[in-house]
Amino acid sequence: MASNPPKLKIEITSNERLKTLKEQFEARFGESPLFYACAPGRVNLIGEHIDYCGYSVLPMAIEQNILAAVSVNSLGTIQLANTNPQYQDFKVPCSEEIVIDREDPKWYYYFLCGVKGIQVRCVGGLCCGFMKQSLNILQFCILICFSILQERFGIARLAGMSCVVDGTIPPSSGLSSSSALVCCSGLLTMEANHKSLSKVALAEICAKSERYIGTEGGGMDQSISFLAEKGTAKLIEFQPLRATDVKLPEGAVFVISNCCVEMNKAASSHYNIRVVECRIATKMLAQARGLDPRGLLKLSQVQTELKASLEEMLVLVDEVLHPELYSREEICKVLDITSEQLCTELLSANTQHGG
Known part of the structure; x- marks a missing residue:
């Protein structure tokens, strides 16, 4: 597992993107940002759609990222703006319960997923703030710094925050723009509220908090966003979450193409259908082999209980399904089970009406 690096500083004047973001923040809010937070997107090299089954994946972070300039305000509100004019501004009082509309997944609801996750589930570690000078933007994205504390805490009342968000990850392109926004939001909420969190714990919290908007993800996107390091892919394993460096070949070049057809996971049921199909298959396989299906939601759990090899699991699938x-x-x-149990225990909100 990567160690917790020290806080980093950025030289604003030598980085055009940060300089522009700082100017836009000052024009919008009439003050300079207190700190910056950033989370990279990712591309998955091996292991498509198996993280939510509990199986290992091999992603790596990319240079494209979500970057936010932040200040703490005394207005008692969360004020959000985006450098992209197609994304509207948003403001909500900190005193109100954070409500995320799954039926209308606007960009700021992803941001609020991170805020709400930190407010509700905050556990252990030191969040890093990126103050006004530092290193280059790739290091800034990837070397997110924390040190581990032991105490559990919650945030009764959030600090007011003013944020301008800038993204270079193509939206809905399969490069994890939404998860990067959730991660960036979680990170900056930690710093603004002077709380602490390790990289691993923050990845786990952000993975869970994205479910507020309805996405039943497995945690790969958030894990690589926080645990990535320059020059290496990561073998991400779950239960417990851990990451191992996978050295990339010298001179290797990875080409990512974008067909420019957008797919918003939260706005459709396509992604969650695959998740619940695997969840149902888990129950069926467990029951066919005399296991108690209660508490088993991932295929890897069945494999562990049966002490079976992957080859044996493939045979089992062919026999049972x-x-x-x-x-x-x-x-x-x-x-x-009853139809009501199927809906409440296995289906997600946006797969309730499937055939």
Whole structure:
């Protein structure tokens, strides 16, 4: 696991992006930012759609990132602006309960996922603030610094925050722009409220907090955003979360192409359908082998309980599951549950009405 590096400083005048962001912040709020926070996007090299099944993945961070300039205000509000004019400003009083509209996933709701996750679930570690001078932007993105504390805390009332967000990750392109925004928000909320968190704990919290907007992710995106290091991919393993360096070949070049067709995970059920299908399969496989399916939600848990190899799991899948579509009635009959239990225990909010 990567160590917790010291706080970093940036030379604003030598970085055009930061200089522009600082100027836009000052024009918007009439003061200079107190600190900056940043979270990179990612590309996954090996292991598509298996993190939510509990299996390991091999992503790496990319230079494209979400960057935010932040100050703490005395107005008792969270004030958000975006350098991209297509994203509207937003303001909410800190005294109000944070409400995230899953039916209308605006950009600022992803930001509020990070805020709410920190407010509700904050546990251990020191969040780093990036003050007004420092290193280059890639180091700034990746070397997020924390030191570990032991105490558990919550935030009864959030500090007022003024933020201008700038993103270079193409939206809805499969490079984790939404998760990077959640991570950046979680990071800056920690710093603004003078709280502490380790990189691992913050990754776990941000993975859970993105579910506020309805995305049933497995944690890969948030983990690599916080645990990435320059020059290496990471083998990300779960239960418990840990990351191991995977050295990239000298001279290797990775080309990422963008078809420019946007897919908003929270605005559709496509992503969550795959998640709940794997969840249902987990229950069926467990039941077929005499395991108690209660508490088992991931395929890796069944494999662990059975002490089976991957090859044996493939045989089990072929034996137990048929390739044709399952109806609700068939699922309920196989699992011996009611339709209401299927909805409340296995389906997500945006997959309730599937066939």
